[in-house]
Every structure is written in C-alpha cells, then in structure tokens.
Amino acid sequence: MTNTAPTPAPEVLHYTAFSTSPDGGNGAGVVLDATGLGDREMVEIAAELGYSESAFLTPGPDPDDKRSFTLRYFSPKAEVDFCGHATVAAAVALGEQFGTGDLEFHTAAGRVPVAVGSEDGVLKATLTSVEPRVHEVAQDDVREALAALGWQADELDSALPPRIAYAGVRHLVLAAATRERLAELDYDFDALLALMRRLDLTTVQLVWRENPTTFHVRDPFPVGGVVEDAATGAAAAAFGAYTRELGLVPAQARLTLHQGHDMGRPSLLEVELRAGERRVRVTGAAVRVQC
Incomplete structure (x- = not known):
C-alpha cells in the first residue's frame, strides 16, 4: 500500500x-x-x-x-x-x-x-490599469443607490455627476457635496448589494473633492461580503479615468486620494494621468504585517 x-x-x-x-x-x-x-x-x-x-x-x-x-x-x-x-x-x-x-x-x-x-x-x-471606460448611469439607478445609502439628491456635488467607471472592474461614482456627508456612512447593506449585483458593480466609489486634485473617498463593498474597503486601487484607477473623461482635471495630472480615515485605517493612493495615454497609473506603498 x-x-x-x-x-x-x-x-x-x-x-x-x-x-x-x-x-x-x-x-x-x-x-x-x-x-x-x-x-x-x-x-x-x-x-x-x-x-x-x-x-x-x-x-x-x-x-x-x-x-x-x-x-x-x-x-x-x-x-x-x-x-x-x-x-x-x-x-x-x-x-x-x-x-x-x-x-x-x-x-x-x-x-x-x-x-x-x-x-x-x-x-x-x-x-x-487596463484600458478604462466611463459610462452614463440611469437616474433610476442613482435614486436606488441614494436610497440605499440614506443620501438625498441635494447632498450630491453637481460638479461631479454620477457615472459608472471601469478600469478592470466597475464602480459607481457618487460625489458628496460636503465632507460631513461622506463621513456619515450608514447604509442598507442588502439594498445596496442587490443594486450592485444588478449593475455588476464591485464597489461604490463615494468621493468628496477637497481641492482640484485632492479627494477623500470611501468604498462600500457588500458584494465581497465586506461593509467597506480601506483602500481600493481598482476604484482609484477608475476614478482617475472619470476625472479625465469629465474634464475635471488636465490631461496630465496627479491626484491624491485619501481613504480609510473614517474607518481608522488611513490610506494614501496616488493616481497619475498622462497626456496622450488612456491607461491610469496608481501608486501605493505596502508593508508586511505579522499575524
């Protein structure tokens, strides 16, 4: 044997x-x-x-x-x-x-x-990133997302309209008009999960613009069984494409994204857009942890 x-x-x-x-x-x-x-x-x-x-x-x-x-x-x-x-x-x-x-x-x-x-x-x-894409999103879907988040339409920043952005996976981008609105995240997990599955979304990219190139972001991730991501590089790449597509930043730009602060897990994501190149670069550090 x-x-x-x-x-x-x-x-x-x-x-x-x-x-x-x-x-x-x-x-x-x-x-x-x-x-x-x-x-x-x-x-x-x-x-x-x-x-x-x-x-x-x-x-x-x-x-x-x-x-x-x-x-x-x-x-x-x-x-x-x-x-x-x-x-x-x-x-x-x-x-x-x-x-x-x-x-x-x-x-x-x-x-x-x-x-x-x-x-x-x-x-x-x-x-x-892979080749990014940015799509319109139906107003009914935006209303459904806002209802799941407990946000009102007048709490959005009209200068950053809702879109679905892709740079490997899909994200719904919603911009808060104030930092306070972004900080108060308490959403209906099951309702947002159902919408995200229907729209084939990986996260919802919630953003607040501090200045022309600095953003604070949060990413609910119920499709992964996680309430919120502390740092989402795929969404950062998609968001970089979103800012360029909507003419929010120059063709050549460096963006700084702060994420995880409201979770007590501060993260720093650096996004680079290059003139004449559609792909988006995202830079970050990483350190090994003992478990």
Missing part, C-alpha cells in the same frame, strides 16, 4: 497596502506560489483570512519569464477580476524577495504592468 503525503498548506503572507504603517491601509493575503490550488481552495483561504481580497500567483504564460505571473484575486465570497490593493501587496512581496524592477501580471481583466521601486527605504508599487 502506497502512502501519499498530504499536500502542504501554501504559505500565506500578510500585507497592508496603500500605507507605510501596519495600522493603516487595506489588508491582503498574498500566496506567491498558488500552484496546485483549485478555485474552492483559494476562496476558502480568502474567507479564512477575512481580507476584502487576497492575491494568488502562479507562473505567467511564458515560464522562462521569471518576472511575469498569472494573478488571481479572491474575496471571502468569490473571485474578483481585478483588485488594486492586492496587486500592490503582491508586487511589494515580490520586490522584497527578488528586488525592485518591472513585473507583469496577467489578470482576468487583462495585462497589468507593475513597477516596484524604493522611496526612503519603503517599497512602492505603481500599477498601470
């Missing part, structure tokens, strides 16, 4: 992204070698970790390219096509093991190049 040794559990690294402190940012699990793991096992690991998303890497299409990877993302509920903060976490984890430089991630949303560099001794990753 042949004894078959049990498959060893994969090593899971814990990071927080878009912060230089373990007390800030958005947590993500990172499995640098997910070879042999099936979908069920990956979602089980993600559910056990409890982060909004976790990253699972396997070799890329060209096995000879050691800086190219297939990257999949799982929330505690299901697979997600693209996740910015888990991308940053995975890139920094690779940077710590193999050094700074360029990486290439193959995701369900498309190819995502990432550059890892060091700034004052802290590793940062800059991802370049």
Whole structure:
C-alpha cells in the first residue's frame, strides 16, 4: 500500500497596502506560489483570512519569464477580476524577495504592468490599469443607490455627476457635496448589494473633492461580503479615468486620494494621468504585517 503525503498548506503572507504603517491601509493575503490550488481552495483561504481580497500567483504564460505571473484575486465570497490593493501587496512581496524592477501580471481583466521601486527605504508599487471606460448611469439607478445609502439628491456635488467607471472592474461614482456627508456612512447593506449585483458593480466609489486634485473617498463593498474597503486601487484607477473623461482635471495630472480615515485605517493612493495615454497609473506603498 502506497502512502501519499498530504499536500502542504501554501504559505500565506500578510500585507497592508496603500500605507507605510501596519495600522493603516487595506489588508491582503498574498500566496506567491498558488500552484496546485483549485478555485474552492483559494476562496476558502480568502474567507479564512477575512481580507476584502487576497492575491494568488502562479507562473505567467511564458515560464522562462521569471518576472511575469498569472494573478488571481479572491474575496471571502468569490473571485474578483481585478483588485488594486492586492496587486500592490503582491508586487511589494515580490520586490522584497527578488528586488525592485518591472513585473507583469496577467489578470482576468487583462495585462497589468507593475513597477516596484524604493522611496526612503519603503517599497512602492505603481500599477498601470487596463484600458478604462466611463459610462452614463440611469437616474433610476442613482435614486436606488441614494436610497440605499440614506443620501438625498441635494447632498450630491453637481460638479461631479454620477457615472459608472471601469478600469478592470466597475464602480459607481457618487460625489458628496460636503465632507460631513461622506463621513456619515450608514447604509442598507442588502439594498445596496442587490443594486450592485444588478449593475455588476464591485464597489461604490463615494468621493468628496477637497481641492482640484485632492479627494477623500470611501468604498462600500457588500458584494465581497465586506461593509467597506480601506483602500481600493481598482476604484482609484477608475476614478482617475472619470476625472479625465469629465474634464475635471488636465490631461496630465496627479491626484491624491485619501481613504480609510473614517474607518481608522488611513490610506494614501496616488493616481497619475498622462497626456496622450488612456491607461491610469496608481501608486501605493505596502508593508508586511505579522499575524
């Protein structure tokens, strides 16, 4: 009788992204070698970790390219096509093991190049989004979202009209007229979940504009089984495309997004728009945390 040794559990690294402190940012699990793991096992690991998303890497299409990877993302509920903060976490984890430089991630949303560099001794990753898109949203859907959020129509900023923005996954962008409105987030989880499933949304990107290039944002994420994201890189990329599409910023611009402060998990997301290029760059730090 042949004894078959049990498959060893994969090593899971814990990071927080878009912060230089373990007390800030958005947590993500990172499995640098997910070879042999099936979908069920990956979602089980993600559910056990409890982060909004976790990253699972396997070799890329060209096995000879050691800086190219297939990257999949799982929330505690299901697979997600693209996740910015888990991308940053995975890139920094690779940077710590193999050094700074360029990486290439193959995701369900498309190819995502990432550059890892060091700034004052802290590793940062800059991802370049897939081709973004911005769409009109039906007024009935906006009214349904506002009702779920408990917001009134006159509490919106008319200079930043509602849109659905995409840079790998879809987000409904709604702009609050005041910082106070953004801070008072107490929404109907089930009602917003139903709307988001119907519109195929990953988060709702709630924003308040502090000045022409500085924004405060919050991202309800009920489709992932999470009330709110502390830092959402995918939404940051989509929002960058939104600001350009609506002519809110110059063609060449750098935006600063503050997220997570109302949750006690301050996060900093840097968004870069380049003239003549549609893809959006999002930069953030990530640090390993002990669990």
